[in-house]
Each structure stands twice: as C-alpha cells, then as structure tokens.
Amino acid sequence: MGKRVLITGLGAFWGGRAALALEKDPDVEMIVGLDTIEPKVELERTEYVRADQSYSILARIVEATQVDTILHTFLEMDSTRMSGRKLHEINVIGTMNLLAAAGAPGSSVRHIIVKSSTLVYGANQSDPAWFREEMTRTAPPRTRVERSIIEVEGYLRDFADDNPHVVVSLLRFSNVLGTDITTALSRALEMPLVPSILGFDPQVQFTEEDDVIRTIEFVMANRIPGIFNVAGDGKLPWSEVVSICGKRRLPLTPVGTGTVAALLDLVRAIDLPPEVLDLLRYGRGVDNRRLKRAGFQYHYTSAGAVESFVRASRLRKTVGNSRPEYHYERDVENFFRHSPAVVREHE
Amino acid sequence: MPSMPAKRVAERTTGAALVPLPRVTNEAEPVDPRIGDVDEWGRSEHIRELARMLYEPLYKYWFRAEWEGLEKIPDNGGALLVANHAAAIPSDAPVIMHGIEKELGRAVYGMADHFFKGIPVVGTLWSRGGGVAADPENAYRLLREQKQLALVFPEGSKGPGKTYGERYQLRRFGRGGFVEIAMRSGVPIVPIAVVGAEESMPILAKNATLAKMFGLPYFPLTANVLAFGPLLGGLLYFPAKFKLRVLDPVYFDVPADQERYSKSMVMDEADQIRIRIQDALYDMLRKRTSVWFG
Numbered sequence: 268m269g270k271r272v273l274i275t276g277l278g279a280f281w282g283g284r285a286a287l288a289l290e291k292d293p294d295v296e297m298i299v300g301l302d303t304i305e306p307k308v309e310l311e312r313t314e315y316v317r318a319d320q321s322y323s324i325l326a327r328i329v330e331a332t333q334v335d336t337i338l339h340t341f342l343e344m345d346s347t348r349m350s351g352r353k354l355h356e357i358n359v360i361g362t363m364n365l366l367a368a369a370g371a372p373g374s375s376v377r378h379i380i381v382k383s384s385t386l387v388y389g390a391n392q393s394d395p396a397w398f399r400e401e402m403t404r405t406a407p408p409r410t411r412v413e414r415s416i417i418e419v420e421g422y423l424r425d426f427a428d429d430n431p432h433v434v435v436s437l438l439r440f441s442n443v444l445g446t447d448i449t450t451a452l453s454r455a456l457e458m459p460l461v462p463s464i465l466g467f468d469p470q471v472q473f474t475e476e477d478d479v480i481r482t483i484e485f486v487m488a489n490r491i492p493g494i495f496n497v498a499g500d501g502k503l504p505w506s507e508v509v510s511i512c513g514k515r516r517l518p519l520t521p522v523g524t525g526t527v528a529a530l531l532d533l534v535r536a537i538d539l540p541p542e543v544l545d546l547l548r549y550g551r552g553v554d555n556r557r558l559k560r561a562g563f564q565y566h567y568t569s570a571g572a573v574e575s576f577v578r579a580s581r582l583r584k585t586v587g588n589s590r591p592e593y594h595y596e597r598d599v600e601n602f603f604r605h606s607p608a609v610v611r612e613h614e
Numbered sequence: 615m616p617s618m619p620a621k622r623v624a625e626r627t628t629g630a631a632l633v634p635l636p637r638v639t640n641e642a643e644p645v646d647p648r649i650g651d652v653d654e655w656g657r658s659e660h661i662r663e664l665a666r667m668l669y670e671p672l673y674k675y676w677f678r679a680e681w682e683g684l685e686k687i688p689d690n691g692g693a694l695l696v697a698n699h700a701a702a703i704p705s706d707a708p709v710i711m712h713g714i715e716k717e718l719g720r721a722v723y724g725m726a727d728h729f730f731k732g733i734p735v736v737g738t739l740w741s742r743g744g745g746v747a748a749d750p751e752n753a754y755r756l757l758r759e760q761k762q763l764a765l766v767f768p769e770g771s772k773g774p775g776k777t778y779g780e781r782y783q784l785r786r787f788g789r790g791g792f793v794e795i796a797m798r799s800g801v802p803i804v805p806i807a808v809v810g811a812e813e814s815m816p817i818l819a820k821n822a823t824l825a826k827m828f829g830l831p832y833f834p835l836t837a838n839v840l841a842f843g844p845l846l847g848g849l850l851y852f853p854a855k856f857k858l859r860v861l862d863p864v865y866f867d868v869p870a871d872q873e874r875y876s877k878s879m880v881m882d883e884a885d886q887i888r889i890r891i892q893d894a895l896y897d898m899l900r901k902r903t904s905v906w907f908g
Contacts, residue, residue, distance in 0.1 A: 393728040395751035396655060402751070466734025470656055500646070507650040521734040549731065552654070568646040 269296030270487070271375075273334040275322070275365065276341025277315055278302035280448055281382060281479070285338055286313045288480045294488065299332050301325070302341070305595035312604065315595070322361050326368035333375040336487060339365055342419060344384045344412060347451050347538040351411035358415040359422075366426045369433065378434040378490055380483060381423055385441045385496065385553050386413050390469075390545040397552045400439070400494040410542045427492075436486040441498035441553055442546070444572045445476030446579035451543045457580055458537060460517035461509045462547070464524055469550025470502035475567035475575050485563050495561070496553035499569040505547060511573045512580075524548070655723060655756070656741030662721070665743050666712060673712050676853050677705070677810060680908065683860035684717055692757035692801040693863065695722070695765040696792060698784055698891055699773030700811040702834040705851050710765055710806060711744060713858065723756055725766045729831070750795055757799035758870065768792045768884070771831035777820065778837070781812040782899060784892045790877075790884035793866075797880070800870030802863040805887050807894035810856035813905045855908035859894050 272289055276282035277300025289295045290311055298313040300306065301322065306315055318324055328334075341361060343354045362381075369376040388398045391406040408414045420437065427435040442452055455462050474497055482497050509516050519527045528539040539547075555565075567575060603609055652658045673679050687693065697710060711722045725748040731737045746752050748766060756762045767773055768787035776783070796803045817834040825833035839847035864887060868875060902908060 392732045393747075393749075395749040396746070397751065397755065399751075464734075466736075466738060468738045470652070470654070500644070501648070502654050503648060504650065504652050504656070507648070507652065510649060511647065566644050568644050570646050570648045571644055574647045 269294045270336050271297045271332060271334045272299070272336045272338060272487075273329065273332065274298060274300040274313075274338045274340060275361070276302055276339075277306050277313070278304035279341060281340040282306075282338075283308040283310075284447075284476070284480055285340055285483055286310055288484055289313075289338075289487075292484070292488075297332070297334075299328065299334065301328070307593055307595075309593045310600075314604070315600070322364040322368070325364055326371055329368045329371070329374060329376060335375055336378045337365065337369055337376055337380070338483065338487070339379065339381045342382060342384070342416065344386060344416070345450055346410065346412040346540045346542065355411055355415045358412075359418050362419045362422055366422055370426060370430050376433060378436070378487070379423075379426075380436045380486055381419070381438065382479075382483070383420060383437055383439045384416055385439050385472075385498065385551060386542055387416050387420060387439060388551060388553065389413060390542070390549040390551045392549055394549060394551065396470075397554045398496070399554045400496055400557055409545075410540065412540075413542060434490050434492045436491055437494045438482055438486065439494065439496050439553065440479055440482075441472045441474050441496070441551070443476050443479055444473045444576035445479075446575060448476050451538065451540060452546075453576060454537055455539065455543075456508070456512050456514065456576070458517075459514070461512070461514045462528075462531070462537065462539060463505055463509070463516040463518050464544070464547050465518035465521050467521065467548050468504045468506045469546065469548060470504055470552060471508060471546065471550050471569070472498045472502050472552055473569045473572035474498050475565075475572035478565050478567055478572075481566065482558070482563060489562070491561050493557075495558040496555050497558060498553050498555045499565055499567050499572050500555065501569045502550070502552050503570050503573070505550070507570075508573050511570065512577050521548075652742065655744075655746050655752075656738075657721065657723065657744045657746075658742045659721075661739075661742040662715065662744060666715065669708060669712050670716075673709060673716075676851070677709060677814070677856040678853075678908075679709050679713055679810075679856040679858065681713055681717065681858050681860070684713075686860045686863060687714060687718060687720075687763070687804055688802070688863070689718065689720070690761070692761040692799060693763055694753070694757060694792060694796045694799070694801055694803045695763060695806055696803050696887060696891070697765065697767060697806040697808050698782075698811075698895065699767035699769045700776065700781070700808070701774055701815040701851070702817050702836045702838075703815055703849075704767075704774045704811065705814045706808045706811040707765065707767070709811070709856055710808070710858065714763065720763055722763045722765050725753060725764055727771065727831075750791065750798075753795045754799050757795070757801045766792050768888075774817075775820070775832040775834075776812075776817065778812075778816040778818060781816065782809075782895050784888055784895075787884045787888045790880040793880045793883045793887070794875050797866045797868050797875050798870060798872065802865045803887060804863045805861040805891050805894075807859045807861065807891050807898060808856070809858075809895065809898045809902065810854040810905075813854035814851040814856075816852075854905055855902075857898055857902070857908060859898060861890055861894055 274282050300313050300315050301318045342358050389404045393405040532538045707724050714722050723746045728747045730740045756764045769785040772785040816837045819835045821833045
C-alpha cells in the first residue's frame with residue numbers, strides 16, 4: 268500500500284508543482300489537495316477539495332481519506348502578495364488547524380512535511396556568515412511574515428514533542444529562483460534596472476525550484492525527521508547576480524531606503540517589502556550540509572539557480588509564457604477521475 | 615531553537631516499519647556558473663591584489679614595516695593571529711594583513727566588529743578586502759573547516775580608543791573568547807606585537823556625547839587633524855616606523871570541538887598571551903630610539 272498524501276495550497280505555485288511531481292511517483296497511492304482557489308496546473312489523479320483559508324474542514328478530510336502524509340506548502344512567504352493580516356491568518360491559523368487535525372485522536376497521519384523559509388533567520392547586521400539549523404536569529408523580527416513563520420515553527424515544534432509517533436520534517440528554503448516562480452526578487456531581477464542599496468553588496472543564496480520539489484520528494488520518500496536548511500551551494504554578491512542576469516543596478520539610498528521603496532511601490536514600479544530590503548543590505552547564508560549529510564544531492568548551486576532563471580526569462584522574453592494556462596473545470600475533472608465511461612489502465 | 619530528535623521511526627499502516635535508506639548515487643557535482651571571485655566571506659582575491667598594489671608604497675616607504683619572526687606563522691593549516699590594536703583609524707590591521715599576504719602568500723582574514731557591515735561602501739570594501747565579522751561561528755568555520763589564517767584584536771575598540779597618554783598599555787583581552795575559539799578549532803594562537811601604530815594616528819581627546827550621536831565606539835580628536843586639518847587629517851597617518859614581532863605560537867593541550875572549555879583555563883591562557891604581548895612591546899620600546907626611524 269502506497270502513501271496517501273494531503274497537500275495544502277494546491278492552487279498555489281508550490282502545491283501544484285508538488286502534486287505534479289507526486290503523481291508520477293508509483294509509491295504515492297492517493298493525493299488530495301486543498302485550497303481556496305482552483306489548481307492552476309493540469310493534474311491527472313489529484314483530488315481537489317475547496318477549503319476556506321483556515322482549513323476548518325481539515326479534520327473531516329483527514330478522517331475520511333485516511334491520509335498518512337501531509338505536505339504543508341500553503342505558507343505564504345511573499346508579503347507582496349497580500350495584506351499582513353491575511354498572511355498571518357493563512358500561515359498561523361491555517362497551520363494550527365492543520366496540526367489539530369493531524370494530531371486528533373485516532374489520526375492516520377504519520378508524516379508531516381512543512382515548507383518553511385530561511386526568513387526565520389532574518390537578515391541583520393550582527394548575523395554570522397552562515398546559519399545552521401539550531402541557531403536563532405540575532406535580532407527580533409520586524410515584519411509580519413517573519414513573525415508568522417516563527418510562530419508556525421513554534422507550533423510545529425510543540426506538535427513534534429506531543430506526537431512522537433509522527434515524523435516531522437521542517438524544510439527552510441532560501442530564496443527560490445527558477446524557470447517559473449515569481450517572487451519579489453525575481454521581479455526585481457526582471458526590471459530594466461535592478462534595485463540595490465547604495466554602498467551595500469550583500470552575499471545571497473538561492474535554491475532552484477526543481478531542487479525545492481526534489482527536496483520535498485526526498486524527505487517524503489525517506490521519511491527524514493528534523494529541521495533542514497535548503498539552499499544551493501555557495502553564496503554570491505548581489506552585484507554578481509545582477510551581472511549574470513545581464514542587468515545593471517539602480518542603487519537606492521542607504522538612508523531612508525524604506526521611504527524610497529515605498530515611493531517605488533506607489534508608482535507601481537516594484538514592491539520591495541522590508542524583509543527584501545534587509546536581504547539587499549545584509550544578505551544571508553544558511554548552511555545546507557545537514558540535508559546533504561542525509562543524502563540529498565543538489566542539481567543547482569546558488570549561481571546555477573540564477574542562471575536557470577536567466578535562461579527561462581530570456582525564453583519568456585522571446586516567446587511569451589511557454590506554458591499554456593490551465594483552467595480547472597470541475598465537471599471535466601470529475602468525469603476523468605470518476606466516470607465509469609473512462610477506461611482506467613491501473614484498475 | 616532545539617532541533618527535533620534525530621531519529622524517529624513511525625509505525626506504518628502496513629506494518630512494514632523500517633525507514634528506507636537514502637539512495638546512494640554518484641551524480642556529478644552541479645555546475646557553478648560563477649563569474650566573480652568573491653568567496654563565501656566576501657573576500658575577492660582580485661580586489662586584494664589591487665589593494666596590495668596600492669598599499670605597497672604606504673607599507674614600504676611610509677610605515678617602513680619591519681618583521682621579526684615571520685617564520686613562526688605556519689605555512690599551512692589554520693592559526694589565529696592575535697595582536698595589539700591602536701590608532702584612531704587602526705593602521706595595524708592592513709599592515710599585518712599586507713605583510714603576511716606578501717611574505718607568506720597566504721590569505722589573512724581580518725576579524726572585526728559587526729559594526730563595519732552596517733556602513734555603506736566601507737563595509738563592502740572591508741569585506742572584499744578580507745574583513746570578516748568577528749563572530750565565533752565565522753571564526754570556527756574559517757579556522758577549523760577551512761584551515762585559514764584569521765587575525766583578531768582581542769582588545770576590540772578599547773585598543774584604538776586609547777588616548778596618546780595610554781599608548782602601548784594593553785587593554786583587557788575581552789572575556790577570552792579568542793582563546794576558546796582557538797581551542798574549539800584546534801588551532802594555535804600566534805601572538806604579534808606591533809610598535810608604530812600608536813603614533814600613526816594618536817588620539818589627544820575623546821568626546822562621549824559626539825560618539826553617541828554618531829553611533830561610534832569613540833569620537834576622537836587626533837593629532838593628525840591638528841597637523842593636517844580636518845579633512846586630510848582624518849585620513850593621513852603620521853609616518854611612524856612600524857615594527858612587528860611574531861611571538862612563539864601557543865598550542866593548547868585540550869581536545870577540539872568541545873561544547874565548553876573551563877572558563878578559568880580560558881581566562882588564564884588569555885591573560886598569559888596578553889602579558890607576553892605586553893612584555894614584547896616593552897622590550898621593543900626599550901630598543902626603539904626614534905618613533906620615526908625605529
């Protein structure tokens with residue numbers, strides 16, 4: 268009997284990508300995905316359930332489907348996408364409900380994988396060059412997204428203590444670049460002049476989006492418990508990132524950077540939230556060796572992730588979005604999955 | 615944050631309980647399309663080379679730096695270089711780094727307060743030139759894992775913040791953190807006594823209110839400012855003769871990678887190193903006939 272997996276955030280980028288990857292895995296017997304919005308990728312066998320953002324129906328779904336693995340991708344790390352309040356609701360309340368359902372008496376859940384972020388470490392003046400998993404940030408969080416992730420990780424730690432029979436894998440991803448994902452940083456790198464902060468050239472790290480999915484598959488297949496930093500090897504200065512992209516920098520003033528950024532947002536040029544400005548000032552490095560010791564091999568270094576992003580954005584510039592948009596039609600999806608008229612090979 | 619327990623085998627619904635081992639594959643290392651030479655600490659050999667070229671005349675003709683016992687610095691393997699610290703804008707760090715890189719051909723990472731990282735332009739240049747934030751984690755990685763040379767000034771900002779009347783009187787060597795780092799990293803400490811830096815930019819007076827206002831560790835009035843005016847005097851050193859003496863390395867008879875080291879032993883070792891540098895300074899000053907000619 269294979270794994271029965273529940274994915275949160277199926278309609279968002281990572282949930283969709285993870286579901287696509289898991290559908291190919293013969294060890295995964297059943298996938299059910301939750302979201303407030305419909306999936307944006309074409310899925311073959313994943314069952315989509317519409318849920319409100321705090322997942323109040325989750326306990327019922329877990330009981331009904333008897334899932335043994337939960338992949339929690341629905342944590343919003345990009346504060347440019349929504350208000351701080353909504354982000355907090357999604358991250359903190361969503362995770363609380365998720366863990367309550369997973370830890371309910373008689374729950375079938377045996378493995379929880381959470382897609383967290385290296386934002387938990389922040390980016391501060393007094394940071395060490397490399398953060399290991401057991402280290403804490405050096406200054407208190409200033410932004411809502413950082414506070415919410417720290418809260419989420421706290422709940423998860425309590426859950427792991429209270430439920431020793433459940434494997435808990437907490438993955439902290441560094442900034443992701445790749446062929447398809449859009450983040451505040453990728454938008455910055457696609458501008459004609461890339462914002463930077465005058466007099467600062469911080470060292471940054473990236474994970475390629477394929478490596479993100481491969482990490483999730485890796486910890487799921489091997490049921491590896493613990494906290495792991497996920498980031499490509501090496502760090503590179505922001506100036507070099509911009510050079511690899513074939514761009515030039517537009518330096519913002521080092522004093523009053525927040526105000527300048529607010530002006531840029533006001534004229535709809537780009538939204539650079541405080542956590543991104545911190546990164547552009549101080550940079551961040553996380554030690555990725557614990558995951559490597561567990562046996563994971565990266566396909567991309569930090570610079571490799573930048574290059575992968577550049578190639579994809581060159582292609583986009585020439586031919587537009589090469590991936591066709593997909594629109595979810597409930598009736599069609601239900602027909603293919605459940606109609607007796609459809610011949611299903613695996614049965 | 616404490617990590618979760620390392621191993622936790624959960625029973626599966628099938629009863630097949632074992633955790634499968636990760637597959638062992640021999641994949642090729644991923645390609646790394648870097649175009650610059652900035653290393654993980656922010657140091658760039660290109661920029662160091664340029665800095666050495668520009669600094670060489672200052673080193674050779676202005677300060678006329680003269681070394682004694684340079685052979686005591688190991689050719690390979692990690693070592694923690696420890697020196698006395700002086701001058702309003704410390705002139706000793708560049709001299710030591712330049713001298714060792716030139717004579718031994720080994721990179722030296724100069725460890726200094728996180729303070730520098732926050733200054734625009736200066737922080738970036740400092741980092742490209744081999745400056746690293748003085749953090750125990752950074753020092754351990756440099757010394758233990760990468761077997762590099764790291765330079766620290768245990769007096770911190772109290773060294774350069776001395777007034778002229780207190781010259782060559784070593785301040786407290788912190789809380790001995792540098793000794794603990796060397797012990798944990800399993801590397802020797804190489805003490806270096808520096809004469810000349812104190813006279814290159816002596817502090818005549820300090821103002822605590824101004825220091826607070828600008829967020830600086832001290833706000834000095836230097837003799838250079840009086841001599842050369844406020845602009846030039848802020849940058850131009852007096853041509854004091856530099857003499858540097860490398861003392862015998864200190865090896866610690868304790869295993870590396872311990873969680874904790876006896877605080878009394880650490881403090882004791884730190885104090886002994888301080889005394890040895892202080893004694894060497896007195897000896898060098900006794901033999902010095904002129905501040906400008908040595």
